Amino acid sequence: MTKSASHAWLDGKLVPWSDATIHISTEAVLRGENVFEGIRAYWNPDEGQLYAFRHADHIARLRQGAHIMRMAVPYSDEQIEAASLDLIRACGYRENIHYRPVVYFAEGELTHYLPSEIRTGFFILAFPMPSKPTIETGVKSCVSTWRRNSDMASPSRIKAGSNYHNSRLAYVEARLNGFGPPVMLNAAGKVAEGPGACIMIVRRGKLITPPVTADILESITRETVMELAERELGLTVVERDIDRSELYVCEEAFFCGSGAEVLPIASIDHYDIGGGKPGAITRQLQQIYFDVVRGKVEKYRHWLTPIYGAETARQ
Ligand code: PMP
Incomplete structure (x- = not known):
């Protein structure tokens, strides 16, 4: 997997890759507190089209996981889909890729916080991912x-x-x-x-x-x-x-x-x-x-x- 891309999507906007950072004090960094998805999109050369596979089903699973974790997902399904597509288009991929929407716990006062007591953030990464040999x-x-x-x-x-x-x-x-x-x-x-x-x-x-x-x-x-x-x-x-x-x-x-x-x-x-x-x-x-x-x-x-x-x- 390539370790960098031209852009990422972080907390509401597209950002250049080098600006896609979150603070070391976040729960996401300290305790790995996130729920994420791994979704592929496949390039169809005949149609000149990149197709995300079962995007909506992945987002439904993301919501299910966040629900069990008592995490609030800060965006609607429509916003998550638009953000995913914006990111992939900004990166200009015309090959098979993998993209990862991630809900994360950011800064909070307590350790055993309720969803209302902590900021919940959201980011998306997208990388080329060819099939393995x-x-x-x-x-x-x-x-x-x-x-x-x-x-x-x-x-x-x-x-x-x-x-x-x-x-x-x-x-x-x-x-x-x-x-x-x-x-x-x-x-x-x-x-x-x-x-x-x-x-x-x-x-x-x-x-x-x-x-x-x-x-x-x-x-x-x-x-x-x-x-x-x-x-x-x-x-x-x-x-x-x-x-x-x-x-x-x-x-x-x-x-x-x-x-x-x-x-x-x-x-x-x-x-x-x-x-x-x-x-x-x-x-x-x-x-x-x-x-x-x-x-x-x-x-x-x-x-x-x-x-x-x-x-x-x-x-
Ligand atoms: N099990 C685990 C532990 C995984 O990480 C994955 C990849 N997401 C799967 C199963 C397969 O899930 P999916 O087909 O939804 O990608």
């Missing part, structure tokens, strides 16, 4: 020794910045051990998700994924893939607990998320999955997913928000 080859995964955040302590359902300390511990451990993204189990010992993506496996031809009560983020890509698998590939999709040992005997496995896309898993704990190569169902799902997000499938175009107006797009 592993989208073709698949990743070498492992089962983390770290457990996924529990709903009893720090709900994974909330896309809170602080939840990603848990993700980072798991990811760094996996990297040090020579693996890509790990699979995390929940407190009950069942498969939850990856550090930044959900997981699906194929067993006896059925697509299986942990339920939303398994300490996972209620992923929008997970919902998308489940719908496409059922409607477009006629697959049976099952939401149920997955045991660790099932990972070792499944026919196919993949991570899915806005950033991860549909990312094949080639092996887990050195057990090859499907002969160590992306499986046929994973490939088909990748294909349909990439067509849908770029606006190539008419019936799913309601999931897309065009970023550029007709004139700007064709420049």
Whole structure:
């Protein structure tokens, strides 16, 4: 991910990248107090258009997380959409990007503040984000020794910045051990998700994924893939607990998320999955997913928000 852009959007306006700063005394800095979204927009070269994928669903999830955190979101859905589009246009992206609307707690008098006792800020970042090369080859995964955040302590359902300390511990451990993204189990010992993506496996031809009560983020890509698998590939999709040992005997496995896309898993704990190569169902799902997000499938175009107006797009 590129670490800088020409602009960011901070507390009501577009600002040059170097001016996009917040104070070290904010709760966001001190305690990681924020709730955020990660949304992709895909460049369609034939149409000269950049399409945000399921923007409204991401903002609904942002509001759900902020609600649980008792954070007031200081802008309307319309304002957040306008701000996101303004930022992306100001950066002039004509490639695949990822953008991140973030609600954060700013300066407050108390530590255990109510929403009315603290300023809540909002910023948006946008970066180019091409697919990872592993989208073709698949990743070498492992089962983390770290457990996924529990709903009893720090709900994974909330896309809170602080939840990603848990993700980072798991990811760094996996990297040090020579693996890509790990699979995390929940407190009950069942498969939850990856550090930044959900997981699906194929067993006896059925697509299986942990339920939303398994300490996972209620992923929008997970919902998308489940719908496409059922409607477009006629697959049976099952939401149920997955045991660790099932990972070792499944026919196919993949991570899915806005950033991860549909990312094949080639092996887990050195057990090859499907002969160590992306499986046929994973490939088909990748294909349909990439067509849908770029606006190539008419019936799913309601999931897309065009970023550029007709004139700007064709420049
Ligand atoms: N789980 C975690 C922990 C994530 O960070 C993400 C990425 N946002 C996902 C799952 C996938 O969610 P989505 O499909 O909505 O991007």
